[in-house]
Amino acid sequence: MESYLGVIVIVAVVALLAAGGLFLLLRPSRKAPPVKPPETLPIPEEKEQPPAAGEEREGGATTTLPPPAPPAEPMVVAPATEVPPPSAGRMVRLRSRLARSQSALGRGLLELLSRDRLDDEVWDEIEERLITADVGIAPTQVIVEELRTRVKVLGTRTPAEVRALLREQLLAQIDPDLDRTLHVQKHGERPAVVLVVGVNGTGKTTTTGKLARVLVGDGKKVLLGAADTFRAAAADQLQTWGERVGADTVRGPEGADPASVAFDAVAKGMEEHVDTVIVDTAGRLHTKTGLMDELGKVKRVIEKKATVDEVLLVLDATTGQNGMRQAQVFAEVVNITGIALTKLDGTAKGGIVISVQRELGVPVKLAGLGEGPDDLAPFDPEVFVDAILGE
Numbered sequence: 001m002e003s004y005l006g007v008i009v010i011v012a013v014v015a016l017l018a019a020g021g022l023f024l025l026l027r028p029s030r031k032a033p034p035v036k037p038p039e040t041l042p043i044p045e046e047k048e049q050p051p052a053a054g055e056e057r058e059g060g061a062t063t064t065l066p067p068p069a070p071p072a073e074p075m076v077v078a079p080a081t082e083v084p085p086p087s088a089g090r091m092v093r094l095r096s097r098l099a100r101s102q103s104a105l106g107r108g109l110l111e112l113l114s115r116d117r118l119d120d121e122v123w124d125e126i127e128e129r130l131i132t133a134d135v136g137i138a139p140t141q142v143i144v145e146e147l148r149t150r151v152k153v154l155g156t157r158t159p160a161e162v163r164a165l166l167r168e169q170l171l172a173q174i175d176p177d178l179d180r181t182l183h184v185q186k187h188g189e190r191p192a193v194v195l196v197v198g199v200n201g202t203g204k205t206t207t208t209g210k211l212a213r214v215l216v217g218d219g220k221k222v223l224l225g226a227a228d229t230f231r232a233a234a235a236d237q238l239q240t241w242g243e244r245v246g247a248d249t250v251r252g253p254e255g256a257d258p259a260s261v262a263f264d265a266v267a268k269g270m271e272e273h274v275d276t277v278i279v280d281t282a283g284r285l286h287t288k289t290g291l292m293d294e295l296g297k298v299k300r301v302i303e304k305k306a307t308v309d310e311v312l313l314v315l316d317a318t319t320g321q322n323g324m325r326q327a328q329v330f331a332e333v334v335n336i337t338g339i340a341l342t343k344l345d346g347t348a349k350g351g352i353v354i355s356v357q358r359e360l361g362v363p364v365k366l367a368g369l370g371e372g373p374d375d376l377a378p379f380d381p382e383v384f385v386d387a388i389l390g391e
Contacts, residue, residue, distance in 0.1 A: 081246040084217035090377035091384075094369040097345040098387040105133050105350065106166075106389035113162045118151060134320045135173070135351030139358055143169045167385055173354045176381040178363035182338070183309040184215055184276045191223070191269040192276045193306050195262075195299060197334060198314035199326055200283040203342040203368060205234050207314045208280040209241025210376035211340075211366070215276055216245040217374075223272065225265025225279035226251035227258040227298060238280055244373070248272070258282060258294065259301035266305045277306075292333045299334050310337050312365065317341045317352050324352070324359055331360050340376075342368035350388055353379075 091098075112118075112126050123144060130140040146169050154161060184192045194211070198204040205228065212222045224242045226235035232254045239249040250265035262279045269277035281298055282291070302308055313336045315323045330336060339356055344367050353364050367379045 082213075082244050084213040084245060084374055086217045086219075087214045087378050090214075090374070091367065091369070091380045094345075094375060094377055095383055095387050097369050097375075098350075098367075098384065099390060105129065109166055110159070110162055110389065113147070113151070113166060114157065114159055118148075123148060130351065132349070133351035134349040134355055136355030136358060139173050139351075139354050143173060146172075163389060167389055170354075170385045170388065171381060173358075174381045174385065175357065175363075178357070180338070180363045180365045180379055182365060182378070184220065186275045187307070189270065189273065190306050191266070191274045192309040193266055193269075193302060194276060194278045194310040194312060195302070195308050195334070196278060196280050196312050196314060196340075197295060197330055197336075198283055202283065202314045202316040202319075202323075204283045204314040205237050205280050206241075207312075207340050207342060207366070207368060207376060208278055209238060210368070210373060211312075212241060212247050212278055213245055213373055214376060214378075215278075216247065220275040221273075222247040223265060223269045223274045223277050224249040225262050225277060227262040227265070227279050228282040229254060229256045229258050229261060230282050234280065234283075259298045262298050263301050263305055266302055270306070292329065295330075296333045311335055312338050312340050313360075314340045314342060315352075315356065317344045317349070317368075320349060320352060321355075324356060327356055327360055336360060336362050338362055338365035340364075340366035340368065341379075345369045345375075350384070353384065 108129050109126060112122055112129070115122060126147070127140055127144050130143060131137060135143070147165060150165050151157065154165075157165075182194075184194060186192055196204055196208045196211070198207075208224065212224060215222050222242075222245070224238055224247055226238045226249055228234040228238075229252055235249070235251040235254075239251065241247075242249040248268070250261065250268050252261040252264070258281060262281075265279055266277050279298070279302070281295055299308055299311070311334050313327060313330050315327060317323070319326075327336070327339070339360070339362060341353065341356075341364055344350065357363055364379045367377050367384070369375050369377055
């Protein structure tokens with residue numbers, strides 16, 4: 001009996017173990033949830049695009065060109081320095097221009113003096129022609145009186161004799177013995193100083209620039225002073241003239257003290273050992289007393305540094321007797337040493353050479369005979385008179 005119970009217990013235990021193993025075997029395993037693959041977006045169809053800038057298509061293929069090279073910066077080339085011709089013989093070369101405008105006076109006088117009978121009416125006409133030519137009343141009376149005396153002595157007159165008579169009298173009034181030298185020689189280490197004065201419209205700044213060319217052509221080293229500080233255009237114009245011939249220009253801001261600019265120009269001229277400093281002053285109206293006094297101040301300030309060797313008065317030869325009044329007022333303010341007559345090749349009446357010299361007691365030293373850069377010439381009395389007489 002007990003053996004049967006032991007067998008039953010063993011069988012029961014085996015059965016339980018078998019059931020437990022079957023349960024473990026058949027239990028579902030825990031698996032990780034499946035990972036959904038990422039959604040793949042459709043690839044759009046390519047559309048043919050036009051070639052971009054810098055690309056070219058060759059046989060259906062696109063070739064990318066390299067970017068264009070940046071443009072080279074333009075080279076700033078300094079203008080070539082001009083070498084003006086020397087002043088010697090300039091007036092002879094320009095004589096034809098003078099003759100075209102002045103020979104009418106000479107032909108008229110020669111025709112009157114060549115008449116067989118010279119009565120009072122003819123002499124009055126000769127006198128009128130001379131006065132109309134701006135010779136001035138006093139010089140005209142002297143010329144007519146001398147001619148009447150010489151004609152009486154000669155009696156019969158050939159054309160050559162008449163011309164010689166008139167030439168002699170005109171030359172006597174212009175006075176070829178006056179010293180027309182431009183004092184532009186440096187004094188040791190100090191440069192010569194030339195002060196250029198005159199009213200607006202006479203060509204003063206242009207004459208200053210042309211004078212620089214004359215001196216450079218004669219081998220001098222020149223420095224310019226732009227003391228006309230009330231007109232920016234005047235300083236610009238003067239600087240342009242200087243650059244053409246390699247001459248420096250000292251200038252100040254617009255409205256600066258003209259005397260200060262003039263002083264600085266002379267100081268720089270001494271530092272750079274130039275031969276000549278040319279100072280262009282403001283071309284003010286000669287009727288304004290205060291402004292004329294300022295011109296005197298410019299000269300006085302320069303003289304604290306150096307001597308003013310020349311004071312050139314620029315006159316427009318076409319202004320006639322009005323130019324004479326200008327000359328008188330300037331002469332009262334500064335000591336004029338010479339005259340530069342501009343526009344003598346135009347409608348000018350050449351007799352102003354005689355009248356302005358007689359009035360001021362100073363010679364005409366320069367003559368403007370055209371618009372070209374080298375049309376300013378040292379005045380030659382004999383060339384001038386011969387041009388008037390049409391030789």
